[in-house]
Amino acid sequence: MTRIRNERGFTLIETLVAATLSIIVLTAVLGAFEVFHTHSQKERARADAQDRARGAVDLMARLLRNGAGSAAGGGVLERAGSYDVIFKTVDATVGPQGANTNGLMRARYCVDASDPSHEAVWMQTQRWTTATPPSAPTALPCPGTGWDANQQQVLNAVNVIGGQSRPLFTFSPVSWAAPSDIAGVGIDLVVDVKPGSRPGESRLQSTVSLRNLNRSPTARLTCTPGSNGHAVCDGSASADADGQVLSYTWAMDGSPVLGATGYRLDQGNLASGTTHTFTLTVTDPGGLSNTQTQTVPMP
């Protein structure tokens, strides 16, 4: 009852002081909250960009690891640019497609930097059901026409924009002459949600060894006319770029020498004064071969 009857209150000065203090405290708290919220949003966006980039690099590496060379050429990569690669690969999740019994598909990764504020990495794929793969679409723009599916894999790449020149793809050996020579691919993807402001760039890197690369062997032949009407040919200097075991077949004057399957051929009963042409063909286990011919005049 005493409290109810108590009519004492705050003075005007007390109220003003309290209000001022409250405003100061609230302003500080709201400011902190705003900063925290902004940072949180940036971090979330950065994390999302990183997730997406990580997934893209992961898929890129997996497809490159499953990269398949053609039987004729042996190389895995069909186009090798700093911002644009094309290769055939096995989509192991799909399996054989009609006469395409290997379940092969063609994949392209390229960078679209046409919009300076929005650099994107695209994946384009081409599938077929024939035994022989169709030709790869040749259009250079990214994304190009002629592909079955186009997918924007990364939205916030900054490899190129802002005057940068950071290759998305690098290749080994460094001295490669043709895409079919390439044995390894380095991936370097830089993403930034808001270039020029914090928290800055994130960099994802990976290196893939092309396990299915098959390079052609080289046949090297040295034939020497010997005594007793013999000519001895030595193909032991022949080599396979991938270090695989070679098989040897021989021909003399255009006809196969039956039973001659070693690196050395000793052919007898050759008449004096005649000239013979010996041909060595070396073949690697992948079916790639190389041939060298030498003409031998018999003394």
Added chain:
Amino acid sequence: MRRSLADESGSALIAAIILTAVMMALGLGALALTDTQHKLSATERARESAFNLSEAALNAQVFQLNRVWPTAANPGPTTCSASAATSALCPDPVSLATSYTGADYGSRPCASGTPPDAWTTTIRDDGTGTADKQYYGSTVKDRSPYDLNGNGAVWVRATGVANCQAQAVVALVTRGQVSMPFPASAVAGNWFSTNNQGRKVIVDTLGAYAQPPSARPGPAAQPADVVVRCAGLSTSACLNYAADKGQVSPDTAAVTPSMSAATLTALQLQAVKQQAVNAGSYWASGTCPSSAQLSSPSTGTWQGAPVYVEGPCNLSGGGNSATTPGFLVVVNGTYALGGNSTFYGVVYAVNQQNSSGAVVSLSGTAEIQGSVIVDGPGGIVAGASKTNIVYDPRALSLVRGFAGASIARNTWRIIPSAQ
């Protein structure tokens, strides 16, 4: 003053609680974001670790196949794993366990469907048809754990598990064979002799009498040598046949003292021996094949595998068919073929016993269609009754050695771990 201090009214506590709650919510949100990032990174790391382990297991399995090829006589186990790798064809579990340590590879309870072992490998035949060549579905998993069709190719599948993440890789592994630098001779040894002086062709150096007739050479074919080293002998003693009666036709007999007394090096012989071991046609020291076993020497299905006899054995008889030519290697011992038997292929006597007598001899109407090679001071008695030795150049293609195993290009794949 006392009353004022005693007054417990106010809202500071509520304001503090609200502020604390807001700050906690923000903190927990940031923590959740960080935690999600951490989990994604950990999953990716585990996947890479599992991939590395699966590839290491695959390579370790190929290494084992490099030493021993899986055949019907020596099949692989249904599965090799970190906890069950007792077969000689399995990867070494200690080596893999030593190389792959750390938090990712520790055992922990995983969801059902995750392979219980850190790694597993399987060997399966590659089938016969084009469609069978692909590693998809259960058709490959259900095949035999060895090279059933004898084409020198098997699928190897390896799975690695790290932090409950499983990765699987497959590759077609092919057996390598190297051809040996064998002389293209009908007969080669230290000496050569026939058993009569009649007018008949006993050694056909061209293959004009080869069977079947489709194997006979064309008009451009070159005859093979009959070549002797003649070490410690006179020419008449080491080329003891009636040259003027066409017993060697076309007559290519020649003395070549520079010809090596050892046709194959020890290393090359080892490669041939490994071929025979793989095929189950290897006869260790002290065991000799019977005549019947020489007729059908291989317990495997590997056509053209050598029959390798360490000896000492004095072998006789045998014979095979034109469709299954063979490569007989007698390291220490002799080989005699009589009656009306025919051996298709190459007879190679290493002559480890260093005999200067007849190491390979034919009698009656017996016939060798292919080539006869004797090392060291030993010789060859070619017989008397008919064309006992007929050169067939195709037989030399059988002289091959095991050169290990390797992954066939374009067959290495990452596949879904459940496949």
